[in-house]
Amino acid sequence: MNAPVHYDPSSPAYAKTLTDYDVSDPALYRDDTWYPYFERLRREAPVNYVPDSLYGPYWSVSKYKDIMYCEVHHDIFSNEIGGIQIEDQPKDMQRPSFIRMDPPKHDEQRKVVSPIVAPANLAQMEALIRERTRMVLDALPRGKTFDWVEEVSIKLTTMMLATLFDFPFEERAKLTYWSDVAICNVRDPSSPVHSEEERFEVLKEMAGAMTRLFEERSKQPPKFDLMSMLAHGPATRDMPLREFMGNLALLIVGGNDTTRNSMSGGLMALNAFPAEYDKLMANHDLVDSAVSEIIRYVTPVIHMRRTATRDTELGGQQIKAGDKVVLWYISGNRDPEAIENPDRFIIDRARPRQHLSFGFGIHRCVGNRLAELQLKILWQEILARFPKIEVMGPPVRLYSNFIHGIRALPVRIPA
Template identity: 60%
Template sequence: MNAPVDVDHKARAWSLPLDRLDVSDPQLYYDDVWPPYFERLRREDPVHFTPESPYGPYWAVTKYRDIVQVEVNHKAFSSSDDVGGVMINDAPKGLERTSFIRMDPPEHDDQRKEVSSTVNPITLAKMESLIRERTNMVLDSLPRGEPFNWVERVSIELTSMMLATLFDYPIEDKARLIRWSDTFICDINAPDAPVRSEEARFAEQMRFAEHMNELWEERARKPKSFDVISIMAHGDATSKMTLRQRMGILILFLVGGNDTTRNSMSGGLLGLSRFPGQFQKLRQNPELVTSAVPEIVRWQTPVIHMRRTALEDAEIGGKQIKAGDKVVIWYISGNRDETVIDRPDELIVDRKRPREHMSFGFGIHRCLGNRLAELQLRILWEEILRRDLKIELLDRPVYAWSNFLHAIRNLPVRISA
């Protein structure tokens, strides 16, 4: 099944006055009509000032090299909640959930270093057999010859089990972790949002924090273990955190461990279904999984944007950015930049340099869990190929209402009997 072609949106994207072109509208991603808007910006105005949006004025940085320039210059472009945070909508005052993704050095460096052992190569090697065992269990349980939602039966199931492992949380209660994650990252204006205000979201975050804090205190009294909570409860830079600080860092691991992997698991199947020749090439050459996985992560781009705030006057792509300006870097556009990536709209399983994507970010904020995400995806595709599953996409995907997460809610499929 090919990607939807919306002639009206293509025409609109190229006919709008530039000062009215606003890529922050969640409807663009919900309807999956975003590509031509970014194509025009990359071509005509790659560092684009949007004077009016529901989130206030902002700069949209849409080309690969300009995005990298912003990412690596953390001294000029801040991630701190003190100046607005990492999302296009400002962090709500008094309701912040600060963690190292929302910090600048040196605080960022101390926290990140403390928890990096949870996803280092030694830890991942120990996890591999468990991930494969669970992947086999999920794939073997899927129905044959009847429709089902791949997102629910595979993507959510596998990532929720991984979250339970990271937190050493009861596996039978893993659905609670997914509900919390969806609540904390949703657009409160989405039709299906589980909360309708920032205050309601914060109240749920506090319930989560108080619940997880019981585990934190319990593990602080025991010898240090492998899980995220135990590592932080014993860490020099994290053990004395306040409840609010603990909430922020635990939410970061919860959301980060869920959404990137979950939406790449769904996006990978979608992409390979839209490019059946590539799917066939992967079936004939299973060793291409190692290049197919980062290509899937690029093609899907699970995180649509990140936001920075200028701490000083700076120049990007010939445009003058003033101190205090909101600068939004659009990963979903950088990963389609035809001046850097050959045939960027296609999913190519044997792409020459598949890791040269920006889905994991750059610089000090590069995704801490990128190796774990790739490990889970590699195992999933190895086991699909080993079984030679014939998976048919039955209809278009249903996306989340969000300008932050490129999230698939429903992917109807059928596996041949």
């Protein structure tokens, strides 16, 4: 049995004109109704101009090959000019970070933090990640419905964040809160803050708390945590406050949201495709490829934005210098020209790591291997314990066009 395909011909996606085709509406992702919009865009207008949206005019890029072209031509499609989200940061509240930079500054700052997720360090972290995963899973109730997001996904990612920053462990919930504030849509009534001003104030509080740690680490010999690396790195030790805020938010969100939502979305996918769940339970050696398929299928980051540095052509369309160009990873990962049967969740694909969820090129997610390791350990430990974990109802999804988030997921482990 496979999950239903979501391309309902009665969807408004097939009635609108392409000039009115605005896939930036966060409700599409909260309501999980985005599929037919991108199916039509890939087929009829892979590079589509949206003259008017809540976020201003933009180009919508929906096919795998066109997204990849933008990723590798970072000299034409800049991160620095306008940032990485379709929604512009208010000019007086902008928070630069290395992902919002072009070379050479991007390369200098990224190089400072990348050793923490180098293979040798990941090997050292594995035992701690496994110990914590076992502790969280062993505490779960049996025969009773509970929220997987709250009890597993958030707990595991928050503990990992505290370790990466060597943040006071008893205060680790602050890291999750700051991450939620950094990515939330302030128009959503359920968001932790409801204006850009509120968001900025909370992130300033975050910067204040982290500055104290930063100063403490700068006076100590270099250690192998992110705060110490930033404090001792030649390219980062003298960052202005807003750049410090931006890089902290980037590292916290990068270490939290993508992994958290893959932990939740993976369980949903295996329940939606029970034959794949059975296949995984019968052959635990498929965990590695299953993890890559989870990350593709979930696509935790919905889009990345670029800004054209000069007049150029993309997909037969003329892009002008200064135009906003939005790369819809969520669509590229469902492009049948790049990925066979992309709407099916298949844990033993021939090329499971061929996906866009981590981006590509110089901006490829710096912590991608750590995310894969956390998910791999989670599923190894689940398979060692539970015959099955059942999803008991629909998820509560995040109101966002940037993070493909799951706020709550009711599940049950049979007694």
